[in-house]
Amino acid sequence: xxxxxxxxxxxxxxxxxxxxxxxxxxxxxxxxxxxxxxxxxxxxxxxxxxxxxxxxxxxxxxxxxxxxxxxxxxxxxxxx
Amino acid sequence: xxxxxxxxxxxxxxxxxxxxxxxxxxxxxxxxxxxxxxxxxxxxxxxxxxxxxxxxxxxxxxxxxxxxxxxxxxxxxxxxxxxxxxxxxxxxxxxxxxxxxxxxxxxxxxxxxxxxxxxxxxxxxxxxxxxxxxxxxxxxxxxxxxxxxxxxxxxxxxxxxxxxxxxxxxxxxxxxxxxxxxxxxxxxxxxxxxxxxxxxxxxxxxxxxxxxxxxxxxxxxxxxxxxxxxxxxxxxxxxxxxxxxxxxxxxxxxxxxxxxxxxxxxxxxxxxxxxxxxxxxxxxxxxxxxxxxxxxxxxxxxxxxxxxxxxxxxxxxxxxxxxxxxxxxxxxxxxxxxxxxxxxxxxxx
Numbered sequence: 001x002x003x004x005x006x007x008x009x010x011x012x013x014x015x016x017x018x019x020x021x022x023x024x025x026x027x028x029x030x031x032x033x034x035x036x037x038x039x040x041x042x043x044x045x046x047x048x049x050x051x052x053x054x055x056x057x058x059x060x061x062x063x064x065x066x067x068x069x070x071x072x073x074x075x076x077x078x079x080x
Numbered sequence: 081x082x083x084x085x086x087x088x089x090x091x092x093x094x095x096x097x098x099x100x101x102x103x104x105x106x107x108x109x110x111x112x113x114x115x116x117x118x119x120x121x122x123x124x125x126x127x128x129x130x131x132x133x134x135x136x137x138x139x140x141x142x143x144x145x146x147x148x149x150x151x152x153x154x155x156x157x158x159x160x161x162x163x164x165x166x167x168x169x170x171x172x173x174x175x176x177x178x179x180x181x182x183x184x185x186x187x188x189x190x191x192x193x194x195x196x197x198x199x200x201x202x203x204x205x206x207x208x209x210x211x212x213x214x215x216x217x218x219x220x221x222x223x224x225x226x227x228x229x230x231x232x233x234x235x236x237x238x239x240x241x242x243x244x245x246x247x248x249x250x251x252x253x254x255x256x257x258x259x260x261x262x263x264x265x266x267x268x269x270x271x272x273x274x275x276x277x278x279x280x281x282x283x284x285x286x287x288x289x290x291x292x293x294x295x296x297x298x299x300x301x302x303x304x305x306x307x308x309x310x311x312x313x314x315x316x317x318x319x320x321x322x323x324x325x326x327x328x329x330x331x332x333x334x335x336x337x338x339x340x341x342x343x344x345x346x347x348x349x350x351x352x353x354x355x356x357x358x359x360x361x362x363x364x365x366x367x368x369x370x371x372x373x374x375x376x377x378x379x380x381x382x383x384x385x386x387x388x389x390x391x392x393x394x395x396x397x398x399x400x401x402x403x404x405x406x407x408x409x410x411x412x413x414x415x416x417x418x419x420x421x422x423x424x425x426x427x428x429x
Contacts, residue, residue: 019156023148024105027112030145031103034115037138038095041122041130045092049125050085057088057125078121080087 088125091118108149116142137166210265213252217273221245225281232288241278246270275384275414282417289421289429294360301424304355308370309377309416312348313409316381319344332385345374360428369423373416380415384408 049057057080064072095118102111119142123130140162147155174182221241228237250266283305287298316336324339352370356363 027145027148028103030141031099033138035096035099038092038099042089042092042096045088045122046085048129050088055127076124078124079117080121080125
């Protein structure tokens with residue numbers, strides 16, 4: 001069953017034969033957890049890994065590239 | 081990508097925005113992939129500062145969640161496996177932590193000891209026979225009392241615990257066949273039921289009162305009760321000790337003085353008066369009601385302190401540092417809620 005839209009009351013009413021109702025609910029709760037996680041990083045990350053931070057990200061990247069070259073993406077997967 | 085502050089902040093706040101999108105069920109699968117990649121990147125950027133159990137848990141959960149929408153039972157089993165490893169390894173790490181209460185498997189008893197539960201208080205007459213009574217208390221009486229609140233069944237709400245539950249408790253215990261310390265054991269369960277279930281249930285019961293001209297606004301009454309009683313409690317905690325010298329009950333609460341207590345109750349009553357406009361009361365009645373619930377709250381605090389003295393514990397729990405557990409926070413509310421409820425019901429409903 002496809003789930004779209006925020007309030008799937010019809011799913012509750014119909015009774016879910018599979019896991020779609022729980023899966024839908026799980027993803028909404030996961031979204032709340034993600035929000036809390038990213039929010040707490042947003043207020044801390046510049047102090048941790050910013051240019052003036054404790055361990056600047058640019059430095060981490062340089063060391064990772066020196067150690068692993070192109071394959072740094074395997075040991076240090078990151079979009080940065 | 082660049083590794084400057086702007087990129088890091090964009091990744092973090094972008095994650096927040098994507099989480100909101102996921103909550104609203106928009107483009108679920110692509111959003112889940114992006115969330116996973118962003119969190120993985122920030123997880124690496126944070127180094128040892130993001131190297132905690134919850135980071136790994138969120139990464140693995142987030143990865144599995146990508147295949148969850150419309151997924152098969154395999155992903156459900158992968159989540160179960162994740163949950164099993166989390167609980168199992170948490171148990172192992174507790175056992176290996178070196179804490180004697182963990183390695184001796186007595187942590188649960190130690191944690192629940194300073195509670196009202198008769199089987200867990202040291203030096204309390206207990207019996208295995210009480211376990212069956214307590215089963216009824218926790219799994220039948222508590223839910224039923226709140227069912228009565230939810231269905232606004234006032235008649236039974238008022239008598240269910242003080243009459244029927246109170247009669248049932250000794251009957252169930254005696255049927256279990258143990259008569260040693262019978263009165264003390266029974267009274268303890270009844271006292272717990274009275275304070276922690278019956279009295280407290282009068283706070284949500286405020287919502288079922290039907291006050292003419294105040295329909296749909298009963299939550300404000302509940303809020304007023306909580307504000308006035310908790311304020312009085314906090315004031316007494318902070319200023320009650322520094323003011324005055326004449327002690328009220330040196331045996332029970334050596335720090336409570338007449339001057340401090342009267343000052344704090346007066347201040348909390350004044351706040352109750354200032355809140356009169358959100359209630360159905362006039363300013364003068366608000367003063368009288370606020371004073372009465374503050375006095376009841378004070379009496380509740382004293383009685384609960386006496387229980388703690390009797391059981392030899394300082395606090396009922398460790399919910400808030402320096403403030404004890406949940407029972408220490410709501411002890412005055414236990415006594416104030418029924419008084420407030422019946423005052424409002426008698427004069428306004």
